Amino acid sequence: MRLPESLSRLIYNAIPSHLVGEILTKRWADNLVPFLLLSAVIAIFGTAINGFFAPASLLDTTRQLGEFLIVVIGLTIVMLGGGIDLSVGSIYALSVFMSVVGIYLWELPVSLALVLAIATGGLCGAFNGVLIGYLRLRAFLTTLVTLIMGRSLYDILIISWGKQLQMSPILNDQFDYIGTGSLGGLPVSILIAGAFALLAHVLLSRSRLGWHISAVGGSRRSAYNAGIPVRRTVFLTYVISGLSAGIAGFLFAARLSGAGPGTGSGLELAALTAAVVGGNSLGGGRGSIAKGLMGAIAVLTMTNGLIRLGYGTGSNQLVLGFMLAFAVVLDIRWAKNRHKVLAEVYVAPVHHRMSGEESALPNGGGAYALNDRLSEATPIALGEVEGPEDVILDEDGNLYAGTRHGEIVRWFAPDYKRSEVFAHIGGFPLGLAMDRDGSIKTCVGAMGLYSIARDGEVTRLSTETNRSWLSVVDDARLRDPNDCDIGPDGRVWFTDSTTRYDAHDWVLDSIESRPTGRLLVYDPKTGRTKTVHDGLRYANGVCLAHDGRSILIAESWACSVHRYWIEGPKAGTMECLIADMPGYPDNINRASDGGYWMAWLGVRTPTFDLSLRHPGFRKRMTRRLPGDDWLFPNINSGGVIKFDEAGRIVCTLGDLTGDNHPMVTSMREHKGELFIGGILNNRIGRYKIPGANPEWTSWKSYWSSTTETVAEGDPNQAARRRESAETTLPEGRA
């Protein structure tokens, strides 16, 4: 390998550049910007202010943070639901007033005063909620008006009662403790705020109401169409916000033991800035308590810091206004362009070099040379079937295939003219396997592993596997389950082709050529699925070896076939059986002579092989060119290959005209005939195999010879034994 290629291999394969895209798909990635901002704010003010990190100073700051945080959480919830609540400032002031009146004039116990404050907040919130939720007024202006109403009301109240409050001789130790006491070194208010934040987080992320709020904020119309009570949900967000302001007001009252004319004024701007700076989206739908928390700390640190640094009147508003505008612009631009950024950076190709010694060129000599024999195949269901990725036959000779419409269709033997929908699944059934009891196991694209009983009843077997610790994308999900086969013990072995792309984006996966495909096994005894091997470039067909001790796996983009040992001395290991074929392998199935049929979905081309050695080229290609102009694997000419237990190529079948079977994704031998499917084809081919055992069926090969035991791990020997067994079997049957 020349130096530039080695360098590019080093750069593209060693640097995990795919993680950038994967992180960007995560919702928590939105938190990175506010987190950096928060760190910057703390760093700046921490160094500018002497003793910023001194315990006394921190204690004082956190005490204020408690109240502020609760207000911001309320506002966050409202914003998540697609609204806004500016009236928090006056609701807060009114609650402060009510708590103070409760304690110092009416001499209520602390608990009743708290109830009073919360009730005040809840009532005001409900007022907003009715206006905005049920009457559908504009949230911003409406809460602006209720802000003034509340503020006027508060001014009236404080003028007429303020004197009495100040003259009150009452002392309430409990009340003072909440305001100024500490528990385990932390102020009571921050503990309450912490508990409140936790509660709100659980509410938002784990409860029905929380999901409804996100749904309404994300898309009001869709939420309505989904049957969510939109108006009530919006109403409730304002009630929650009011309640939060009520609790915060109570804490403030406890801390200062009084209420003054300026209480809570300007709070709405600070809280709004905090919520937005934290990264909560203005239109709703995107937001979290963590974001509110970060924003609250950043804003409070800054406003307090400015005061402590001695900047005069107005500097707070200056900075708040600037931060608000900046954060809103950032948020809106980000929300608008996020998917573009993602599309730009997600595809992260790696360097991959395959040997090009073998060729599939017709008349080119060599084992792989394709011929034109498949063009003789007679079509079944021509023009009636769409996308038979895999085909399978039962003991009565009936033919089954999955279709693009999410169904498994059955054609009746012997002429396959008559058909019926055997089962409707809803997703695209890909690989099929026939179980001992005659049920069909199938990998359904983007859904998972399903079982269809003989009467057509569909059962879901598996939709997830174990989550690996270090993957960023959720690899517990079965993203592209492709083919399956069943072991003698009933375990279902199946592949998940890639963890990075959905099934229909397989082109991107081929261009990326990153090994993320996996071999999984589903155990019917426990009902659990686990990943047994990963790191395959598009894991595709699987086939249990004739002796049942190992499993063959096709790795499409690496053009290789591997053997994974289930038992024996090499159990749990994988070895390469065929490497660097000239075609892209798809499904593998057993052949009557002890070998295996393998479908080629396409053949390699020198141009794409070359581009695989130039990851930078492919990266630029996906970014700058429209999809129609991309270079990707040739799928216009495939074929069928037969190989033996040792991986030697026995014969090839091709369709050089491209009329009948240009792309082959599966084939199944049954009583001397080969049934051929293609995921982009509109027919199932039926090809008479010269010299094949006319009695052999796949089901018998799997389930009839249960006494088979193999002493040695040598596959060739096993194959030979199998061959001798098969020559005797049909006679016994007949």
Place this chain on the structure above:
Amino acid sequence: MSVLKSGTLSQERIVFLFAVVLFAAYALLLDGFLAPNNLVAILRSVSVLGILAVGMGIVVIGRGIDLSMVAVMAMATAWQLAMMNAGTPPLLATAIVFAGVVAVGIINGLLIAYAEVPAVFATLATASFVFGLVRSRFIVQDAVPVPPSASFILEFGQARLAHMPIEVVMFAVAAFLSFVALRFTKFGRYVYYMGDNYQAARTMGIPVRPMIIGQYVVSALVAWLAGLITAAGLQSINTRVVNSTLLYDVILVVVIGGIGLSGGKGGMRNVVIGALLIGIMLNGMTILDLPNIYQNLIKATILLVALIIDSRLNPRDEQVGQQGDI
């Protein structure tokens, strides 16, 4: 509702009738309400509000809102007077402030048109920013007096035209000019198209983004004019007005006059009628000797009722209403 929509009883007419009834009621019940001086006082008291409402009206017709108007009004004037107090030649100070005011309008416009920030947030943020910047950097006290050297401002404030105080004249001039601009110029017609259907206007080829910037520059300049007139009348400008309810009074005038917040409707006539109604109401409450805070509560309640009626008359279309249009 159907009666309202059919046009026989438009909101504007209701408001006008209400103003007449209120006027009649006050005239009968309140001593001294009909005195010529009081009538002039009513006009005078609403003229600054009315001028601000002219600017706000233009923006609202174009489906925007400008919450930074009062901040610009107070802070631009305060800055200008402060510079003049410090010895800057009046013309230079005016030129600097002019540039500043235009800059605020452009920033608003850029945020709203190009960064696509909802108008309420963009202008709320600039309001806070403008107030903070001027208050913390350029002036030292809340109130800035008109310098004695600038006697022309004071004389301007005392001027009369046809027995009308200069504020009233300026309000009339501003309303008339805006009326002409909205009615007879390309800019004005475009404002209506834009407010009626932003996407359609954009598809038609109307330069909506520069238009939005233009709108906010106009409203900022109008706000500054209102500030200058206030300073001329009171001989000083108090920046605390930013924290008062003046801004909401302006919205009240616009909404109650019948300019729908969803844009594309109404005109300067609505602003004048709205201003008259509010003027009569406030004057009556002042004669009744209601404290300011009660007046605020009443005004806020009326504004809330006006918003509810507005949302009934001009319901937002959920089909075309943008996500985030709050």
